[in-house]
Amino acid sequence: MARRAAGGRAASRAAARREREAASSLPRALGLTLASGVLWGVAHLWAGRRVTGALLMALFTALVSVVVVTVTVFRGSLETIAVQPEWLTRITVGLLVVGLVWAAVVIRSYAIVRPGGLTAVTRTVGGAAVGVLCVLVALPLAYAAHLGQVTNDTLSDIFQAGTGGREIDKDDPWDGQRRVNVLLLGGDSGPNRVGVRTDSMTLASMDTETGDTVLLSLPRNLEGFPMPPGPARDRFPYGFTGDGPQSPGLLNEVYEYAENHPDVVPGVPKERRGPELLKGTIGGIVGLRVDHYILVDMRGFADIIDAVGGVRMTVPEDIIYGKLNEGRVKAGTRTLTGKEALWFGRSRTNSDDYTRMGRQKCLLRAVARQADPARVLTRFDQLAAAARRAVSTDIPADLLPAFVKLSGEMRDGSKISSLQFVPPLISVGSPDFPLIRSLTSRAIASSEGRVAAAPTSPRPSTRPSTPSTGAPSTPEPQAKPVSLDDSCPS
Known part of the structure; x- marks a missing residue:
């Protein structure tokens, strides 16, 4: 009986030791998972899965290289790509796929380096940390995909589909027009x-x-x-x-x-x-x-x-607006709100159409x-x-x-x-x-x-003619x- 009790106490101590070792290994596992979120394949290489780790690293490096080259070398083309529906659709789908793959790499990385013998509490902590990391890597890509879809919908609502009745040459979209x-x-x-x-x-x-x-x-x-x-x-x-x-x-x-x-x-x-x-x-x-x-x-x-966050303008003098002249765009150089910009360009109070x-x-x-x-x-x-x-x-x-x-x-x-x-x-x-x-x-x-x-048509006179007095003539209109x-x- 005493021998069985001693054996039970030894097993309990061994289990406790394994739990402590597992708990102490959790930060290392999370660190490796984080490293794999930054550079795919790190956790796989540490776990001895060299072929898979090398392939993941190569794929990630290729994706980063494509992004860098596109932003630096083909930067001028990005704005034109961003208004083409077919490209927007491809980019949106591509961003979603990359986001899902990235999250899957993070989850799999944690799965192969996670220590055994974790308690329910440490398993929960580890799972939550990995979940947060998945959100951090996937959310920017999901938001970018959302922007692409919003752009596509907006362009479809505002601009006419098609070419406007003529074939548009990509090399000469203006059809020779100067x-x-x-x-x-x-x-x-x-x-x-x-x-x-x-x-x-x-x-x-x-x-x-x-x-x-x-x-x-x-x-x-x-x-x-x-x-x-x-x-x-x-x-x-x-x-x-x-x-x-x-x-x-x-x-x-x-x-x-x-x-x-x-x-x-x-x-x-x-x-x-x-x-x-x-x-x-x-x-x-x-x-x-x-x-x-x-x-x-x-x-x-x-x-x-x-x-767009307002528009910075210099207002030479106060601009009055409103039925009762209750509004005022104050003089000075600053960023105007939408309402102020509207009245800057719209008000005729104390001025005229031409000043406006x-x-x-x-x-x-x-x-x-x-x-x-x-x-x-x-x-x-x-x-x-x-x-x-x-x-x-x-x-x-x-x-x-x-x-x-x-x-x-x-x-x-x-x-x-x-x-x-x-x-x-x-x-x-x-x-x-x-x-x-x-x-x-x-x-x-x-x-x-x-x-x-030079114009051959005479300008209409805006004042009656007067005899010449030898005084300097009034300058002609600009x-x-x-x-x-x-x-x-x-």
Whole structure:
């Protein structure tokens, strides 16, 4: 009996010793598992599984090498890849697969180095630690896959599927065009308004080789402009006069007129009527073909600015806004919120349309130059939701990579100049359209480093003539495009 009792006590001591040894080995096992999470195969090599360990290390090294080479050597291609649905789908699936494989490697590594004889408590601690490690390695990849899916959905919602009716050559996506002209519209819709009034209309003419851009701004209250050939010109042979006797016939009414009168743009879907008629109208005014448009709802614009973390601007003087002048964008250089940026570009209190147009160009410049990928990533869901609500366009999805490359050239320091067709250069009540077209041609020639013929159309006088007194004459209105770097406060 005594001998059996002694044997039992010895077995108990041996079991306790094994438990202590197992517990002391747990940190080593977790360390090896962590090392395998950083470099696949470490735990397998330690456990003597050399072939498997070497294969895992080789696979991991290959994956890391691909990522490094892609980010360093092919960095310029990443932005264009990020707007192609087929690539986004492949990347999303690939990220999910790598995340699952990585988690499986961590779990298997722990399984082969885990000591035996663990108590329930130490097994729980070890399992929890491995679970946390799996989350740490897989969560970033899962989030990246989520961003890819959100991007894909957003692009599908905003941009037209396909090529827009023509075959797009990857080597020459612009089909030999030296310039691409995109109409940028700010639509001022709201619950107290019927339809959309385009109070901001700027034609961006971009050099497809250099990214140098000329912004041609047209005032919302331009009158007497010709309509494009076809049903619209048949209805308004002597220039647009608006919808009825109460309408002043301004340029910002064209979009809504097309929405309400589908017969002037036959065969065009409802959501494209306004843009198509306005593209043709503005193209005729400046003498250029308008290739595409982008419409941003002004209220949604504020959400977009907030989503990217604001925009840094210099406000020369306080800008007042609101029905009772209760709002104020204070003077100074700082980061504006979405609401402040909206009113910076929208308010006409104590100023006029033309001052507002100048501020809008500076705001566009700041947004284009300050796009920060890091800030965009941290607010990506919010930005995508805001873009879906606020942006519409006819740019085909297959042309997006070319536009992304072009925008990258603009960010990298291409020249952006602006020409505004406003008084005293152009009379909005009685515009000189040959002069507008001539000035447009000169502005583009200047941007391309060419010389164009001087305008031959006389400028309309803005004051009565007076006898010469020998005093210096008043300088002529500025007719050359002005660099936004010079005209915008910094």
